[in-house]
Amino acid sequence: xxxxxxxxxxxxxxxxxxxxxxxxxxxxxxxxxxxxxxxxxxxxxxxxxxxxxxxxxxxxxxxxxxxxxxxxxxxxxxxxxxxxxxxxxxxxxxxxxxxxxxxxxxxxxxxxxxxxxxxxxxxxxxxxxxxxxxxxxxxxxxxxxxxxxxxxxxxxxxxxxxxxxxxxxxxxxxxxxxxxxxxxxxxxxxxxxxxxxxxxxxxxxxxxxxxxxxxxxxxxxxxxxxxxxxxxxxxxxxxxxxxxxxxxxxxxxxxxxxxxxxxxxxxxxx
Numbered sequence: 220x221x222x223x224x225x226x227x228x229x230x231x232x233x234x235x236x237x238x239x240x241x242x243x244x245x246x247x248x249x250x251x252x253x254x255x256x257x258x259x260x261x262x263x264x265x266x267x268x269x270x271x272x273x274x275x276x277x278x279x280x281x282x283x284x285x286x287x288x289x290x291x292x293x294x295x296x297x298x299x300x301x302x303x304x305x306x307x308x309x310x311x312x313x314x315x316x317x318x319x320x321x322x323x324x325x326x327x328x329x330x331x332x333x334x335x336x337x338x339x340x341x342x343x344x345x346x347x348x349x350x351x352x353x354x355x356x357x358x359x360x361x362x363x364x365x366x367x368x369x370x371x372x373x374x375x376x377x378x379x380x381x382x383x384x385x386x387x388x389x390x391x392x393x394x395x396x397x398x399x400x401x402x403x404x405x406x407x408x409x410x411x412x413x414x415x416x417x418x419x420x421x422x423x424x425x426x427x428x429x430x431x432x433x434x435x436x437x438x439x440x441x442x443x444x445x446x447x448x449x450x451x452x453x454x455x456x457x458x459x460x461x462x463x464x465x466x467x468x469x470x471x472x473x474x475x476x477x478x479x480x481x482x483x484x485x486x487x488x489x
Contacts, residue, residue, distance in 0.1 A: 221295050221296065225432065226287055226464070227290050229242075230288070250462070250463060251477060252264070252481075253466075253482065254484035258484045258485070263466075264464070266285050267464075268299075275299055277289055278295050297432055300431065301434045302433065302436070303435075330417065338394065340370075344366055369457065377417065380413075381397070397409075412441040415438065419454065420454070423454050424458075426458060429460060431461060438450065439469045451472065451477055
């Protein structure tokens, strides 16, 4: 499989029943879709996500009328993730109950799955570090430190974001746990906004700095203003190779220099 670095263009023949032809030329890094309620922001994201198969196949579209132009043009797949905004009651409660874990919302379920990816990420990182140290290269210690740097950056970010409530990641644990005034917390005990930010940054981290596309549908809903302003910068700092495609209603998301990256749905509609 040949993976794309990013998406250059999205074309949708018909947004709704023969209406609204969409052509959206994308920036390599940040793309923000704006517009009034009901204009089709989430529909555009959903149609694109549904048009590629679960393994990111961009050649055999599952949804007729959606075309994704990639860079390089001959790429067959894209790596992608989707972040949605609402911390709704969990939909597959029966499955969760059988697993004997205490999850109440969709964000809890998302964080549970991300914990598994986080463990895999750490195993892969450990294997890379061992390989480098065994190579005997003069700068092997420095290389090993570079490999572990993104994980430390992620932990530092979360500690800084959560510092006002006295929460900090327990760095001796393989799974994500938090200490707060002598108590140990699991991610499912966090507030909705804390869960949302943790899910976003953890999703970015476990991609291991590879080029991939992060779709986000109104990710700011549970976040306070300061976190909204910092969101894009934090994501790009954690993985400079990510391409962000998001919808938003919040001016705060674009305050840190991203105004020029905003596209109105009406501007890409014919």
